[in-house]
Amino acid sequence: MRKSALVLTAAACLAAAGCSDSGNQAAGNGQGNASANASVAPSEGTIVTALRGNSDLGATAALVDSAGLASVLEGVGPYTIFAPTDAALQSGLGEQHLGELRGEAMRPQAAALLRAHIVPGVLTRRDIVAAIEAAHNEPVEMRTMADTMLTFARDGEAILVSTPDGARARLTGEESAVGNGVVQPIEGMLRRAEAQPG
Amino acid sequence: MRKLLLTAGVLAMSVATANAAKPGENRGGGARAEQPRGGGERGPGGRAENRRGGNDRAQRGGERREMRMAQRENRRENRAERRENRGEQRADRREDRGERRVERRDDRRERRVERRGDRFERGDDRREARADRRDDRIDRRGDRAERRAERRAVVLRDARQVQRLRFDRGVGLIDGCPPGLARRNNGCMPPGQLRQRQRAWYNNWWDRRDDAADFVYDDGYLYRLAPSGAVAGFVPLLGGALWPGQTWPTQYNAYDVPDYYADYYGFDDPYDYRLADGVIYGLDPQTQAIQSILALVTDNDWQIGQQMPDGYGVYNVPYAFRDQYFDTADSWYRYDDGYVYQVDPTTQLIQAAIQLIT
Numbered sequence: 001m002r003k004s005a006l007v008l009t010a011a012a013c014l015a016a017a018g019c020s021d022s023g024n025q026a027a028g029n030g031q032g033n034a035s036a037n038a039s040v041a042p043s044e045g046t047i048v049t050a051l052r053g054n055s056d057l058g059a060t061a062a063l064v065d066s067a068g069l070a071s072v073l074e075g076v077g078p079y080t081i082f083a084p085t086d087a088a089l090q091s092g093l094g095e096q097h098l099g100e101l102r103g104e105a106m107r108p109q110a111a112a113l114l115r116a117h118i119v120p121g122v123l124t125r126r127d128i129v130a131a132i133e134a135a136h137n138e139p140v141e142m143r144t145m146a147d148t149m150l151t152f153a154r155d156g157e158a159i160l161v162s163t164p165d166g167a168r169a170r171l172t173g174e175e176s177a178v179g180n181g182v183v184q185p186i187e188g189m190l191r192r193a194e195a196q197p198g
Numbered sequence: 199m200r201k202l203l204l205t206a207g208v209l210a211m212s213v214a215t216a217n218a219a220k221p222g223e224n225r226g227g228g229a230r231a232e233q234p235r236g237g238g239e240r241g242p243g244g245r246a247e248n249r250r251g252g253n254d255r256a257q258r259g260g261e262r263r264e265m266r267m268a269q270r271e272n273r274r275e276n277r278a279e280r281r282e283n284r285g286e287q288r289a290d291r292r293e294d295r296g297e298r299r300v301e302r303r304d305d306r307r308e309r310r311v312e313r314r315g316d317r318f319e320r321g322d323d324r325r326e327a328r329a330d331r332r333d334d335r336i337d338r339r340g341d342r343a344e345r346r347a348e349r350r351a352v353v354l355r356d357a358r359q360v361q362r363l364r365f366d367r368g369v370g371l372i373d374g375c376p377p378g379l380a381r382r383n384n385g386c387m388p389p390g391q392l393r394q395r396q397r398a399w400y401n402n403w404w405d406r407r408d409d410a411a412d413f414v415y416d417d418g419y420l421y422r423l424a425p426s427g428a429v430a431g432f433v434p435l436l437g438g439a440l441w442p443g444q445t446w447p448t449q450y451n452a453y454d455v456p457d458y459y460a461d462y463y464g465f466d467d468p469y470d471y472r473l474a475d476g477v478i479y480g481l482d483p484q485t486q487a488i489q490s491i492l493a494l495v496t497d498n499d500w501q502i503g504q505q506m507p508d509g510y511g512v513y514n515v516p517y518a519f520r521d522q523y524f525d526t527a528d529s530w531y532r533y534d535d536g537y538v539y540q541v542d543p544t545t546q547l548i549q550a551a552i553q554l555i556t
Contacts, residue, residue, distance in 0.1 A: 067437055068442070068491050072491055075492065075493055078516045080514070097399060109403060112435075115494065119514070120533060121515065121532070122516055135511065140512055143508065147476070147496070165402065194399050194401050
């Protein structure tokens with residue numbers, strides 16, 4: 001299944017001549033510019049390999065594995081995952097809860113948390129900025145795989161993402177555009193823990 | 199090889215024997231046989247001569263000296279000859295060994311060449327097989343790419359043509375008492391941990407279901423509690439009761455996955471594909487055991503002629519289709535669950551669904 005998924009992704013890239021393996025910076029905003037859109041150049045690999053390859057996202061990569069979502073995020077997709085950095089998970093959950101969340105007993109919680117960080121399709125930063133600009137700098141929304149809403153707004157040069165329950169995070173570091181989606185590192189969690197970590 | 203060694207050994211021995219048998223040449227045993235034996239002359243006859251006078255003695259002494267000198271000379275010559283012979287034999291043996299070594303080396307070289315040839319042949323076979331498989335893969339990939347490219351142009355404007363995932367949010371909750379609790383005949387009161395109804399630090403992570411209800415988690419299930427504290431319903435969860443190796447809960451309804459989605463996501467295992475609560479699972483058709491967690495879907499309601507669902511404010515079309523479907527003043531394009539939808543930017547009405555692959 002995984003093989004075929006990757007083959008399909010590769011085939012799609014070949015068919016559209018819109019993919020290359022050079023670099024992982026995405027471009028294109030979907031706003032009436034075919035050449036800009038065609039220049040989107042995802043690197044080889046999947047969301048899972050991108051997470052594992054980013055030294056700041058090790059905790060999120062571990063949660064993907066423990067939640068059983070690696071098979072999904074290695075598949076066709078595409079998905080965009082807003083991946084909290086290790087520091088963000090540490091700060092949002094605390095050492096103890098983060099440790100518990102990685103355990104077998106809390107796989108459902110890990111899956112629920114991650115689904116709230118994943119949206120359908122390919123969302124590059126350029127796409128998000130273009131959407132905000134097209135909305136006359138008003139926030140724009142995307143729905144997650146946990147049926148929650150993410151709101152994107154400009155915060156100076158940065159992009160801020162927030163949720164109705166008050167979680168907020170800035171997009172940070174470099175996005176990774178890969179064959180089956182995008183990894184967007186963020187400085188916070190998009191779900192709040194009900195009790196403050198001890 | 200052994201045969202060759204034996205043959206060479208026999209040859210060496212024959213050469214040595216032949217040398218020993220050459221006429222007119224002094225060799226160890228032969229020289230001794232021809233040599234005059236002084237002891238013989240000193241036999242009974244010799245003793246008789248000794249009884250003669252001093253001149254005879256002096257003459258005999260001189261003869262004996264000459265004989266001894268001659269014998270010594272003979273022995274020296276013999277030793278020299280033996281040395282020479284040994285040298286020759288050694289040289290012969292060296293030569294034989296050299297020849298045998300060369301022959302063995304040649305044999306080994308030949309065998310190596312043969313083996314290499316075999317390997318090359320086998321390698322060629324394997325390379326050919328690999329090339330065939332690669333060609334097959336490329337063909338298959340090409341077929342898929344072609345299909346995708348073909349289907350990419352198919353814009354569906356009739357809602358009846360669109361295969362959609364059937365979704366009912368209510369399907370996530372199984373009403374009533376879980377079988378395990380029902381067997382206790384205690385009014386479906388949950389175990390101690392649940393009865394305490396303590397809210398865990400992750401409890402709000404399930405809030406998509408029903409904010410008004412009280413849900414608590416226990417052991418792979420989410421339980422909905424009635425005001426009395428009894429369990430009113432339950433939901434098997436991804437990562438808990440719904441996990442590879444677990445048998446699908448008999449009471450838990452799920453929807454079949456239309457062919458289009460299996461094609462799009464590239465499902466090619468011989469599984470039953472089930473959709474429940476936004477997750478597509480692969481099940482063993484015989485045992486109904488979960489084999490794989492395959493895809494996450496939003497299950498959002500995209501219907502041609504209807505308004506686009508909330509929460510698609512950002513262009514999110516897959517890379518491969520961006521050169522073809524990009525936002526303009528007349529149309530937006532948004533991706534969701536295997537389709538790209540064309541939307542009127544002004545009215546937000548869905549104009550078409552675009553299949554990406556079959």
